[in-house]
Amino acid sequence: MSLQPFESKEIERAYAWLREYWRRPIDPEYHRVSTVQEALSILGAYGRRARILAGGIDFLGLMKSGIESPEALVNIKPVKALEHITLSRDSITIGALTRIRDLERSPIIERQYPILSEAARGIGSPHVRNMATLAGNICQETRCWYFRRPWESGISYACRRKDGGGKCFALDGENQYHGLMGKGDCVAVCPSDMATVFCAMDARIRTEAVGGGRTIQIKDFYSEYGNILNPGEMVTSVQVPRLSPGTEQRFLKFRIRKAIDFAIVSVASIIKMDRKGKVTDSRIVLGGVGYGPYVANGASEVLAGEKITEKAAEKAADASVSALKPLSKNAYKIPILKALVKRAILGQGRSVRFSQGSEAPGVAR
Ligand SMILES: Cc1cc2nc3c(=O)[nH]c(=O)nc-3n(C[C@H](O)[C@H](O)[C@H](O)COP(=O)(O)OP(=O)(O)OC[C@H]3O[C@@H](n4cnc5c(N)ncnc54)[C@H](O)[C@@H]3O)c2cc1C
Numbered sequence: 001m002s003l004q005p006f007e008s009k010e011i012e013r014a015y016a017w018l019r020e021y022w023r024r025p026i027d028p029e030y031h032r033v034s035t036v037q038e039a040l041s042i043l044g045a046y047g048r049r050a051r052i053l054a055g056g057i058d059f060l061g062l063m064k065s066g067i068e069s070p071e072a073l074v075n076i077k078p079v080k081a082l083e084h085i086t087l088s089r090d091s092i093t094i095g096a097l098t099r100i101r102d103l104e105r106s107p108i109i110e111r112q113y114p115i116l117s118e119a120a121r122g123i124g125s126p127h128v129r130n131m132a133t134l135a136g137n138i139c140q141e142t143r144c145w146y147f148r149r150p151w152e153s154g155i156s157y158a159c160r161r162k163d164g165g166g167k168c169f170a171l172d173g174e175n176q177y178h179g180l181m182g183k184g185d186c187v188a189v190c191p192s193d194m195a196t197v198f199c200a201m202d203a204r205i206r207t208e209a210v211g212g213g214r215t216i217q218i219k220d221f222y223s224e225y226g227n228i229l230n231p232g233e234m235v236t237s238v239q240v241p242r243l244s245p246g247t248e249q250r251f252l253k254f255r256i257r258k259a260i261d262f263a264i265v266s267v268a269s270i271i272k273m274d275r276k277g278k279v280t281d282s283r284i285v286l287g288g289v290g291y292g293p294y295v296a297n298g299a300s301e302v303l304a305g306e307k308i309t310e311k312a313a314e315k316a317a318d319a320s321v322s323a324l325k326p327l328s329k330n331a332y333k334i335p336i337l338k339a340l341v342k343r344a345i346l347g348q349g350r351s352v353r354f355s356q357g358s359e360a361p362g363v364a365r
Pocket residue numbers: 051052053054055056057058059060096122123124125128131132133134135136137138139140141191192193194229233234235236260261262263
């Protein structure tokens with residue numbers, strides 16, 4: 001049956017309305033690129049309407065749920081130049097497309113940064129780690145259940161983070177997995193374990209864009225609504241300074257399911273001591289607390305110049321949480337954080353002391 005022009009127009013209008021109502025993803029233009037330049041020119045042309053696809057673990061799920069519907073999808077997986085672990089005299093640079101599995105298995109990383117191998121091992125399942133990339137991990141979206149609720153479920157939450165306006169449903173709702181920074185516009189937490197560990201390592205993120213790239217300290221990489229990348233900007237690598245031998249490194253993660261689960265809270269610690277066993281430098285970072293990794297400066301102040309004792313660890317643990325402000329249902333995170341910080345300082349759990357000499361500079365893989 002052929003439709004009259006009027007009917008056809010009505011149907012188109014109804015279809016457009018339905019598509020808007022159900023938030024069905026529009027079919028994006030798909031670009032498979034093999035160089036950074038190619039990716040940048042497409043990202044530059046589409047701006048906010050284009051999105052990068054790496055392993056797809058997070059982003060494809062968001063598209064299926066109708067939360068993301070880009071006009072152009074730029075698959076950067078074939079860009080081999082972004083898949084590397086490179087040593088220089090004073091740093092290690094890890095390419096954006098390095099897979100979590102590669103970080104988990106790299107002997108260089110295991111020797112130099114056991115904290116990174118430890119965190120990588122605890123991410124998802126072997127399947128997830130085989131696909132997931134480093135940049136994808138640090139750029140993944142929040143796990144807030146209001147945000148992630150698919151439109152198809154019949155109940156969706158057009159919260160501030162999703163739609164710019166509206167309210168934050170977690171603020172006075174089910175906020176047991178949310179932040180400890182008090183009331184804010186969006187109280188979701190950064191789900192990336194890599195971000196917590198990189199922050200303890202004082203890592204820097206290198207980005208590229210059509211007009212030029214920049215270097216961002218990981219502690220400045222996040223804002224209340226996600227990362228601070230501009231439209232058209234992509235992460236190309238993460239650079240971590242080399243640590244001196246004798247530096248204690250630990251990553252401890254508390255999760256509800258022992259296998260395959262995001263952190264409820266986590267702690268990454270880097271502690272350097274002199275020959276007499278006194279702390280000369282330390283950095284203690286908490287995950288599951290805020291929109292980005294939370295640097296517990298108070299704990300480092302307590303530890304400075306001290307020998308590691310049960311009492312010092314306890315004082316530092318208290319100091320690490322003293323500025324945190326739980327929401328109505330997540331105060332339970334505080335004692336867990338204190339226990340993890342204390343254990344990390346006392347070297348309980350998996351001990352990861354870096355004591356090797358320096359590796360030769362070059363591309364490690
Ligand atoms: C079952 C399961 C368990 C998990 N457990 C954990 C866990 O315990 N800890 C943890 O940290 N994570 C966990 N994750 C999350 C997982 O690690 C991330 O989803 C994954 O690392 C994303 O990487 P990807 O390469 O697949 O990114 P994609 O899904 O392809 O992309 C994710 C986001 O990053 C952006 N992006 C990707 N590459 C770049 C780039 N180079 N520059 C700029 N933006 C970019 C994309 O546009 C997108 O917005 C889990 C995931 C699953 C499914």
